[in-house]
Amino acid sequence: MTAAASAPSYTGTPIPLSDTPSRLRRLRWAVADACTVAGRDLAHWRRRPGAVIANTLLFPIMIVLMFGYLLGGAMNVPGGGDYREFLLPGMFAMTMVFGIGTTMVAVSSDAARGITDRFRSMPMSASAVVAGRALADMLNSAVALAVLILCGLAIGWEPGRGLGASAAAVGLLLLLRFAFLWIGVYLGLVFHADPEAVTGIRTLEFPIGFLANPFIPIATMPAWLGVIAAWNPLSSTTSAVRELFGNPTGDDGSWIAEHAMLMAVVWPLALIAVFLPLSIHRYRHLGK
Known part of the structure; x- marks a missing residue:
């Protein structure tokens, strides 16, 4: 008798080598299917550029100009520093969080109109x-972040720690967006049958964003409120990005603030570990 050739697996159970090509084919088709779905979403945005420009690009620019010029004169950063340099990294992070609503509405709309059910009936x-x-939302967010960075450069903000640190800061921002994106996907699938619930949940973007440190230093908040704001995942990413860009941080000296760089990685990975599997599970059991 001839023993069948096998290869070790990550679980310790031998995998027949004859199965390897089929698994690679399945992976290749899964990637191709994902790219097709992403292309569909991008095609919708090309046909409706007005909504993308207004919601994704103009709104954060308007907030930057409003806080930077209308309210910035009354803002003081603990430890010194220009308020606009303090503000811009916070706005970059805030834009990543505001993508929750965009993702949630798109996912719930597809599910409510039966488009998701059609996908589930296909061999994909x-x-x-x-x-x-x-994938589509990450591409959209990368464009929005690039536009906002250009806006910041135009009004006098500039990174002060070199290209490598700036690239790391952009990476942390996109990691935060990737984490919150899965929250949006999951909530969109859960509440697709209730448009009012989707609208109500979308308003939670604002308390999540404002109950953090993008606009106001935590050191200026009441102690009890500062603790809540400091442990907001958005605050960790904002503080880490400010440090990488070489901008004023205004931190309060708490443990979470001193370890912002670490927590800017831990928080998103924890959210991804929870909501990515939940999103896939919810999609597979949609309508049950």
Whole structure:
């Protein structure tokens, strides 16, 4: 008798080598399906550029100009520093959080109109639909972040610690967006049958964003409120990005603030570990 050739697996159980090509094919088709879904979403944005420009690009620019010029004169940064340099990294992070609503509305709309059910009836990977949505939204967020950075440079903000540190800061911002994106996907699938709930949940972007440190230093908040704001994942990313860009941080000296760089990685990874599997599970059991 001839023993069948096998290869070790990550679980310790041998995998027949004859199965490897089929697994690679399945992976290749899953990636192709995700790219197809992402292309569909991007095609919709090309046909409706007005909504993308207004919601994704103009709104954060308007907030930067309003806080930077209308309210910035009354703002003081603990430890000194220009308020606009303090503000811009916070706005970069805030824009990543505000993507929750965009993702949630798009996912819930597809599910409510039966488009998601059509995808589920097709011979395609279960993860490809949500992965395609994530890919499209990440591309959209990268463009929005680039536009906002250019806006910041135009009004006098500038990174002060070199290209490598700036690239790391952008990476942390996109990691935060990737984490919150899966929250949006999950909530969109859960509440797709209730448009009013989707609208209500979308308003939570504002307390999440404002109950943090993008606009106001935590050291200026009441102690009890400062603790809540400091442990907001948005605050950790904002503080880490300010440090990497070489901008004023205005931190309060708490443990979470002193370890902002670490927590800017831990928080998003924890959110991804929770909401990515939940999103795929919810998609597979949609309507049950």
